[in-house]
Amino acid sequence: MEARTHLQLGSVLYHHTRNGDQARGHLEKAWLISQQIPQFEDVKFEAASLLSELYCQENSVDTAKPLLRKAIQISQQTPYWHCRLLFQLAQLHTLEKDLVSACDLLGVGAEYARVVGSEYTRALFLLSKGMLLLMERKLQEVHPLLTLCGQIVENWQGNPIQKESLRVFFLVLQVTHYLDAGQVKSVKPCLKQLQQCIQTISTLHDDEILPSNSADLFHWLPKEHMCVLVYLVTVMHSMQAGYLEKAQKYTDKALMQLEKLKMLDCSPILSSFQVILLEHIIMCRLVTGHKATALQEISQVCQLCQQSPRLFSNHAAQLHTLLGLYCISVNCMDNAEAQFTTALRLTTHQELWAFIVTNLASVYIREGNRHQELYSLLERINPDHNFPVSSHCLRAAAFYIRGLFSFFQGRYNEAKRFLRETLKMSNAEDLNRLTACSLVLLGHIFYVLGNHRESNNMVVPAMQLASKIPDMSVQLWSSALLRDLNKACGNAMDAHEAAQMHQNFSQQLLQDHIEACSLPEHNLISWTDGPPPVQFQAQNGPTTSLASLL
Numbered sequence: 001m002e003a004r005t006h007l008q009l010g011s012v013l014y015h016h017t018r019n020g021d022q023a024r025g026h027l028e029k030a031w032l033i034s035q036q037i038p039q040f041e042d043v044k045f046e047a048a049s050l051l052s053e054l055y056c057q058e059n060s061v062d063t064a065k066p067l068l069r070k071a072i073q074i075s076q077q078t079p080y081w082h083c084r085l086l087f088q089l090a091q092l093h094t095l096e097k098d099l100v101s102a103c104d105l106l107g108v109g110a111e112y113a114r115v116v117g118s119e120y121t122r123a124l125f126l127l128s129k130g131m132l133l134l135m136e137r138k139l140q141e142v143h144p145l146l147t148l149c150g151q152i153v154e155n156w157q158g159n160p161i162q163k164e165s166l167r168v169f170f171l172v173l174q175v176t177h178y179l180d181a182g183q184v185k186s187v188k189p190c191l192k193q194l195q196q197c198i199q200t201i202s203t204l205h206d207d208e209i210l211p212s213n214s215a216d217l218f219h220w221l222p223k224e225h226m227c228v229l230v231y232l233v234t235v236m237h238s239m240q241a242g243y244l245e246k247a248q249k250y251t252d253k254a255l256m257q258l259e260k261l262k263m264l265d266c267s268p269i270l271s272s273f274q275v276i277l278l279e280h281i282i283m284c285r286l287v288t289g290h291k292a293t294a295l296q297e298i299s300q301v302c303q304l305c306q307q308s309p310r311l312f313s314n315h316a317a318q319l320h321t322l323l324g325l326y327c328i329s330v331n332c333m334d335n336a337e338a339q340f341t342t343a344l345r346l347t348t349h350q351e352l353w354a355f356i357v358t359n360l361a362s363v364y365i366r367e368g369n370r371h372q373e374l375y376s377l378l379e380r381i382n383p384d385h386n387f388p389v390s391s392h393c394l395r396a397a398a399f400y401i402r403g404l405f406s407f408f409q410g411r412y413n414e415a416k417r418f419l420r421e422t423l424k425m426s427n428a429e430d431l432n433r434l435t436a437c438s439l440v441l442l443g444h445i446f447y448v449l450g451n452h453r454e455s456n457n458m459v460v461p462a463m464q465l466a467s468k469i470p471d472m473s474v475q476l477w478s479s480a481l482l483r484d485l486n487k488a489c490g491n492a493m494d495a496h497e498a499a500q501m502h503q504n505f506s507q508q509l510l511q512d513h514i515e516a517c518s519l520p521e522h523n524l525i526s527w528t529d530g531p532p533p534v535q536f537q538a539q540n541g542p543t544t545s546l547a548s549l550l
Contacts, residue, residue, distance in 0.1 A: 182393025
């Protein structure tokens with residue numbers, strides 16, 4: 001009884017007070033006493049689990065690890081606790097970015113679950129391992145593992161909610177794997193299945209029937225969290241494919257759901273979902289010509305990161321990348337370079353690194369006098385030779401950047417070759433923004449070469465696609481070309497109409513530019529070190545050149 005009393009006191013103090021010392025004292029006693037009493041498993045292992053959580057909160061991770069290892073070693077006759085403690089230690093290694101140790105533990109858990117006859121928990125261990133292998137980019141190991149998981153999930157006959165939640169986990173991994181590879185078209189069947197799966201889950205009632213096997217007493221995520229996650233991967237897909245209004249619609253739904261959930265639930269995963277959603281919608285806003293809103297949302301991400309050091313360390317590189325993209329949109333090229341350079345210093349993620357380098361190359365191209373740095377960057381993202389990542393989308397973007405550079409250097413045939421490669425790749429996977437950008441640039445090249453008919457054949461579909469996305473910069477560029485093309489061909493009415501469109505787009509962009517640069521948050525563009533600044537001083541109007549917009 002004494003051990004149970006210490007556990008109860010320690011648990012109450014840990015969960016409901018800030019008295020860590022007393023909580024630790026009671027939990028340590030509960031763990032010590034319960035080890036000397038046979039058949040006291042629940043007290044023993046709950047004390048070990050809570051105590052290691054407390055050690056981690058106090059940054060004593062090195063004390064938590066041996067404690068969990070000891071508890072795992074002596075819990076093999078108690079399937080529920082053995083599995084739970086393995087998950088806990090694997091999570092601890094993951095937070096420390098030791099993914100190899102975490103994967104090993106999840107593999108041990110999967111084999112143990114198989115031996116004790118729990119195919120459900122075996123699938124949970126294997127899917128968790130698959131998630132970490134995807135994070136590590138160990139794609140050779142991921143494919144057979146996901147195939148095995150798919151078979152286990154389909155063959156398992158049990159609680160319908162548990163079965164569907166396994167399917168959601170499995171499909172989320174498949175969808176993110178496709179999106180990481182930039183395969184926006186290939187992912188559609190999986191994404192559709194995932195959306196149907198979450199609809200099925202929302203119609204099922206939570207049965208309170210406990211599984212007969214105690215090793216099955218696990219849930220991956222609550223139903224409400226799964227709904228937000230499915231919205232999130234849908235937003236990721238819509239943004240990559242260039243369906244920006246659809247991305248906006250699903251972001252609004254997800255953020256509304258998150259606000260409701262955060263009133264009742266302080267789970268850190270909700271803040272992570274919110275930050276990732278905002279990161280994607282910020283990129284959409286910059287494309288659709290809503291820079292002021294994007295800037296306010298960047299500031300919102302800063303505030304969320306201020307509340308959690310872990311969230312900031314996981315998203316600092318993305319935050320500086322977003323600021324770099326914002327700087328490009330308001331023509332602050334020195335600040336853009338500083339933001340991208342900071343982001344490169346902070347990231348170890350290969351796809352993000354390639355994305356940043358591609359955008360930094362576009363900054364150097366626009367500046368026109370950074371040839372040495374530019375050649376060095378282009379060599380590192382050469383799409384024809386040893387491209388550093390497997391992403392279809394990023395490789396297509398690298399061809400586009402090469403085409404843009406050749407265009408600025410007047411090497412038009414070379415530019416056409418690169419842009420045709422981009423078009424071939426972007427058409428294959430429905431990458432609408434890259435298609436629109438490539439078409440308008442090809443149209444510009446044909447216009448410069450005096451081939452007006454071919455130019456028109458490129459610019460008209462570019463304009464249609466840009467309007468559908470909608471991509472404000474491509475619309476501005478296309479309308480200027482259509483104006484000049486029609487003028488050159490003597491089509492006065494069409495030239496006048498295109499000129500009017502160009503004027504409207506210019507005005508909208510100019511107004512948004514002035515509004516964004518006048519916001520106090522605009523000062524974020526000069527933040528390149530340490531945690532995000534807390535306050536912003538208002539500026540006396542914009543300080544940036546508008547020349548690039550007009």
